[in-house]
Amino acid sequence: MKRADLGEANPVLYHQSVPSFSMPEWATAAGYDGVVLDLQHGELGLEAACGILRSSPRRSAYTYARVGSLDPAPVLRLLDSGARGVIAPTIESRAEAVALVNAVKYPPLGGRSLGPSRPALYEGTSYTEAGNRAVSAIAQIETRTGVDRAEEIISTPGLDSIYLGPADLAVSYGLPGRGDWAEGPVREAVAHLREVTSAHGVTLGIYSGQPAYAAGLLAAGLVDYVALGIDLVLLNRAFVDTIAALDSARSPGSAA
Template sequence: MKTAALASGPKILVHQTLPSFSIPEWAKVAGYDGVILDLQHGELGLDAACGILRSIPRDNAYAWARVGSTDPGQILRLLDSGARGIVAPTIESREQAQALVAATKYLPIGNRSMGPSRPGLYIGDSYAEAGNLAVSTIAQIETRIGVERAEEIISTPGLDSIYIGPADLAVSYGLPGRGDWDDGPVRDAIVHLRELTQAHGVTLGIYSGKSAYTAALLADGLVDYVAFGIDLVLLNRALGDNINELKTALSTRNRS
């Protein structure tokens, strides 16, 4: 059983690391499909993330959260607050993928506890079945070991998607920690993961911070979704552009 959320279209999400209720709204208005609330990196704590999730409409299938581990306690809180996808980092084995599935899916697929705290979160004759369809279980592959064991991870029953962390993946191959690789082992890994995910009916996503690289990945059909940018990086860039524009204007006036 695969979730309905990832069935259509290429989707564009943004990583949110700041405890702000406004960022999901601004992202949606700007044209993003959703957010990944990042509890692994950044300033988001569990309580803040749960509050933000409750502010996002329940029908947004791309209200996702990235956790620091497969700890079921944190995952359960996020899901009960309305997270429609859980991304777990550095998955390197089938056992870790199974633990993620167990924490995110109700019986008979997983072992998620039945304790809904947000009314009307899943609609259907069977709350458990509707919940399993509504929640995307996403394993992040970002190491050489993860790539080598990719098929055993991807074929885990109940897993919906693979998310590539290209910078960490590059570091694991002894390369600089950047994400926009057009050749070499990172590119080979992307192609390999695409072949495996298509073979097993699982979707594939990646992080990217560059427009041209993102467009090429989507145009080549290598991924189904991209997390395009991080709020802190985008804010830093906007602040830098703003002050540099002012400095240029002042310099021009001083020369005239």
């Protein structure tokens, strides 16, 4: 997802941490543009993630997977199953960004092995060139060290996007682990990363659990896309709201 390819769109994704095949369909029906299958946290394993990817349309542009490490073996399986982007967490150096690109991109940009196990996954006369255009290498910056080394990370050839983890970033600055910072070092980091990514034609995304906060970042042009919410958190919110509405309706004096 290079900035030149994004146009005026501001995709909205969500994090999925449970092995549900139906959840991406429900989210898309509700208006989400895509999903981050989260293999770093939660209950989602490699086999289930590959199955979910294969059940998704081949041309789902924002079907991403976040891996737990830079091990190229699971990255390769996720890509061959149809992942259109791989997010690698806690990138703090140029070497780690290079390793990410090497795992995600075909030669000459990287070292991904050619294994077209899903038919018509990429459109184009050259399968490898089409694959490199279709698949995004996404470095997650979520520490103070990563922010300090933003220029060397973001300038890595073949890197498509930066994904900001604001809660972990806040902790690295000695702050509480929340994400909706309107001022202070986390907000300053967002602005700094916006400046560097813009200079290199790389997109910038962020996780947020607060719709109003995410909308403000998008309106200000500080980010290109957001991941809005985590499946279990969204379900918990729905459960809490439903029980609260029932209790309110059953309380003395409520309308019959």
